[in-house]
Amino acid sequence: MRRREFISLLGGALAVCNGSVRAEQTPVAVPRVGFIYPGSEEAALSRIDAIMSGLRVTGYAAPAQVALVARMAEGDPTRIAPLVEEILATNVDLIIANGPPVLHVARSATHTIPIVAIDLETDPVASGVAASLARPGGNVTGVFLDFPDFAAKWIEFLVEVHPKLSQIAVLWDTITGPVQIEAVKKVAETLKFQLVTLEVRRPSDFEEVFSTATRRGADAMVILSSPLISANVRKLAELSVRHRLPAITLFPDFARAGGFMAYGPNLLGLYRLVGIVAGKVLRGGSPAGLPIERPIKFELILNLRTANALGLSVPQSLLLRADEVIE
Known part of the structure; x- marks a missing residue:
């Protein structure tokens, strides 16, 4: 699937521009959200849609109020680090990290830009990602699963x-x-x-x-x-x-x-929750004080x-x- 075909499936909410994914028609500065997914564009489609749904809950109605800059590693873990660097170079306000490899690289690359993770394989406290579930204490929060x-x-x-x-x-x-x-x-x-x-x-x-x-x-x-x-x-x-x-x-x-x-x-439900958490951060919430979310259903x-x-x-x-x- 070509990138333009992939993005068009989002119903016009996102568009291709200079090799990245962003909101159409952004006449004023809008928050920029980086999205790094280790899999394919095809698999990323439903996840992005769920994230955008969560962002809308917090008042960010794409495409007018938020821009998404997306990169997919297409199953090649060696591409993750360069893609994180590429995302950071676009001056994003927040990074959504999908899975442990992306989270690890993103944490190493920045200690200041907020990171909202969806990680179903890591204990955030035992791994040192967070000081506690209630108060992560750093620049990372998000959705983690106690496996x-x-x-x-x-x-x-x-x-x-x-x-x-x-x-x-x-x-x-x-x-x-x-x-x-x-x-x-x-x-x-x-x-x-x-x-x-x-x-x-x-x-x-x-x-x-x-x-x-x-x-x-x-x-x-x-x-x-x-x-x-x-x-x-x-x-x-x-x-x-x-x-x-x-x-x-x-x-x-x-x-x-x-x-x-x-x-x-429910995986897409978790991605929607990631969008809600990301919206809270964009509204001024600090990842250090936003509790880590856990699946409840x-x-x-x-x-x-x-x-x-x-x-x-x-x-x-x-x-x-x-x-x-x-x-």
């Missing part, structure tokens, strides 16, 4: 549909850091499961890791969270069915795209068609707990 609780829940759901489960493959994007994989290892050790840890860094790794999981006799797969994963849920769903591996991940669209199960927050989505294709029997107790069942 470790999910490790036990995901495995619990898999065991309900696969009681003889003994070996679990774990797909891990190493660029997100160790928090998620350590949480899964801890749960697996407690429950006496064997883990097959499969590292990925780019979409081209997916085919090989699924083949490895099958070769090593994995009974199911846990797909850990990362921007790389969220941007490729359709491909991952297709691979999980082809390799007959019941899989679960954080992202609801995985199950909607044909994967077996998803349990996690989680969805369990089951794809019954996929379960049938994989020969799995989903117990009624689990179906009754599901927020959405795809039949």
Whole structure:
């Protein structure tokens, strides 16, 4: 998809100018918001739309009152640092950082420009991003997910549909850091499961890791969270069915795209919340004093068609707990 086609899908709210994305018709100075996304333009589209919706809640009605300068790394982590530098050179008033790699680079690049992060893989306090959840204390605030609780829940759901489960493959994007994989290892050790840890860094790794999981006799797969994963849920769903591996991940669209199960927050709802937080900062709020937000609503989505294709029997107790069942 070409950049001009991508931006036009936003309904005219944004336009291309000199290689960047900005609001149309800005006769007076307006706040400039930098947006760095590690995935593709296509995946970024719905996220940008949700952010703009959040900004409107705080009174920034694009395109007249806010300009968005967007850059996408297209799945190449080596592009993130140059893109952050490029964004900073446009004199943005705020940066929206998508995921741990972007956040890490942005924090290293500036200690003064406010950063609003959406990071589902990092503990902001333990990692030193924030002094506390209530008062971050620096130039970073945003939306973070306390992941470790999910490790036990995901495995619990898999065991309900696969009681003889003994070996679990774990797909891990190493660029997100160790928090998620350590949480899964801890749960697996407690429950006496064997883990097959499969590292990925780019979409081209997916085919090989699924083949490895099958070769090593994995009974199911846990797909850990990362921007790389969220941007490729359709491909991952297709691979999980082809390799007959019941899989679960954080992202609801995985199950909607044909994967077996998803349990996690509403992703676009989180991006809308990021837009609201960004609007508060643009209105004069300091990131140091704006509390870090946490998801409060989680969805369990089951794809019954996929379960049938994989020969799995989903117990009624689990179906009754599901927020959405795809039949």
